[in-house]
Amino acid sequence: MRVGDGTHATDDVLVEAVLDALPSPTVLLAPDGTVVLTNSVWREAAHILDDERFQVGVGGDYFAMARLVRNDAATESMLDAVRALSRGEMRQVSADYALPNPAGTRWYHLQASRVDQAGHVVVTHTDVTARVEAEHAALWRARHDPLTDLPNRARLHELIDTELQRRGRSAVTVLFLDVDGFKEVNDSLGHEVGDDLLRQLSERLTGRTRAEDTVGRLGGDEFVVLCPACDADGAEALAQRFQTSFDQPFDLGGRVARLTASIGVATAAEGDTGVRSTDLVRDADLAMYAAKAAGRNGVRTFSSELRSAAQRGLLVAAELEAAIEAGQLVLHYQPVLYLPSGEVGGVEALVRWRHPERGLVPPLEFIPVAEEHGLIAPLTRWVLETAARQTAEWARAGLTLVTGVNISASHFTTGTLVDDVAVALAAAGLPPEQLILELTETSVAKDPEQASRQFSALRISGVEVSIDDFGSGYSSLSQLVNIPAGVLKIDRSLVSGLDARSGQSAAAVAAVVSLAQACGMRSLAEGVETAGQLQMATELGCTFAQGYFIARPMAAEDFLAWMVTRPTAGLPQRPRVQAGPLIHAGR
Ligand code: C2E
Ligand code: MG
Ligand code: MG
DSSP: OOOSSSSOHHHHHHHHHHHHHOSSOEEEEOTTSBEEEEOHHHHHHHHHHTOGGGOOOTTSBHHHHHHHHOOSHHHHHHHHHHHHHHTTSOSEEEEEEEEOOTTOOEEEEEEEEEOSTTOOEEEEEEEOHHHHHHHHHHHHHHHBOTTTOSBOHHHHHHHHHHHHHSTTOOOEEEEEEEETTHHHHHHHHOHHHHHHHHHHHHHHHHHTSOTTOEEEEEETTEEEEEESSOOHHHHHHHHHHHHHTTTSOEEETTEEEOOOEEEEEEEEOTTOTTOOHHHHHHHHHHHHHHHHHTOSSOEEEOOHHHHHHHHHHHHHHHHHHHHHHTTOEEEEEEEEEETTTTEEEEEEEEEEEEETTTEEEOGGGTHHHHHHTTOHHHHHHHHHHHHHHHHHHHHHTTOOOEEEEEOOHHHHTTSOHHHHHHHHHHHHTOOGGGEEEEEEHHHHHHOHHHHHHHHHHHHHHTOEEEEEEETTSOOOHHHHTTOOOSEEEEOHHHHGGGGGSSSHHHHHHHHHHHHHHHTTOEEEEOOOOSHHHHHHHHHTTOSEEOSTTTOOOEEHHHHHHHHHHOOOTTSOOOOOOOOSOGGGTTO
């Protein structure tokens, strides 16, 4: 087919007919860009698009028109390509281009083909706006969180990496923010309210950033903020500002709720090359975790000590899990004295890890790791079962004791505790009166309602509860009144001052003892190390005492021998009362 030389009229007519059959605006161009033929859709384009610039007919300059419509480098390279095509240097040209328009940008797919040796080129323009918009929407969706419209995890990492790799960048900071107690909102008020809270929060956070910062949502209640050109000091200030976004209460489905957040900060210093987004976000996450662990509503900046602590924690957790299986845990028992009689009324079971290399590891070195890595329930089940079995064995040997087992706050709130206790008692054939569970004030304070439910269930099952370490943390005296605990264990820090006879410690212990009595509880002096402390504890009305002065914790096999030979010098001399589960004597 030859076109454009005017000598083959039939060919021209044929070509025109073919072009007219095409649904897209189409032109036939001479090598210099002069329009040789147009189809009917092209002729209507200017009218349809309501844009005079497209009014280019036969003899008009297509290239000039293209520049008029969009005068930029992309247009020039497209025109270069069409010329190269005409010269036979290319086989096809195809490109998408956008046409900004007052009614909204439209997208066209331009397809050009060389149709003869003379270099004529046919160009079709297909409107692909719908397709491109769908693609853009899909891309947007892949990079944003549908709930808040904020950049999602993938997009955040992209943005942070881009910033970290930018030449000549200054310090880059990442903030990791997690709402305290979000789970409770979700669980108690429902997911819709939880979603609403996240939307409100995302607005507040974006309202408090600088223009160059980006707030994104990682998922759940975790938000990350990318702050370019921001060093550690600036970041702390920003973190404080974020915390103020919690000053105003939130409206949660008609209820007013006050919330707080824990924030972790990590900074890649200027010139600190090789830092990746995943490193920075992980560090900020770790710092957030440390802030949360130190109590809610805190800000913590990442340090390398924090990282090695976390890595050590992971290793210890894996090792501990295997140790529980391998039977490397042991219980030591510390006697508890019933002061009115001077008899041993019970023991406290204290776990140790008999580590093949490190020797006997004390509980404070691995209990926090177990709590953090979900190992506390299996560990406590082992302790409960072992302690119950041992107590039943002593009872068979004629020694009736009440054994205390320490329960972590994290286990207390899982809801499996009541069952775990029942299983241990049944397996050992031990009456519930011979077990007492030791809980700290903090575990009660965390979720008083849930705590109260579990206390009731335990009470019904006949197992008593004591409050451990009372006076060491922040005391929630008011809550204590509502807890159906039987024994209040007064922390060593209060007891150690008792030697002074008069003084603040004595006054504090006296107050705690009378508070316990008022609440129907008996009190126990912990960490009694001297005869003087024991004497004072007795005089101040404590029911029980426990401490190195009486005995250190010891292995089960040493306990019976100790009972026979135990020194009684310095112990309060009172009329002996009948042996029995003495801790319950005051009930
Ligand atoms: P706790 O429940 O308050 O236990 C008393 C701790 O004080 C024990 O330390 C005991 O050895 C120590 N102690 C007793 N008398 C004295 C004294 O006169 N002076 C001094 N300085 N210390 C004394 P231990 O065995 O190292 O246990 C520490 C903590 O670890 C326990 O504090 C308890 O909170 C936790 N723990 C121990 N065993 C378990 C367990 O099986 N499960 C859980 N969740 N926690 C446990
Ligand atoms: Mg204890
Ligand atoms: Mg204690």
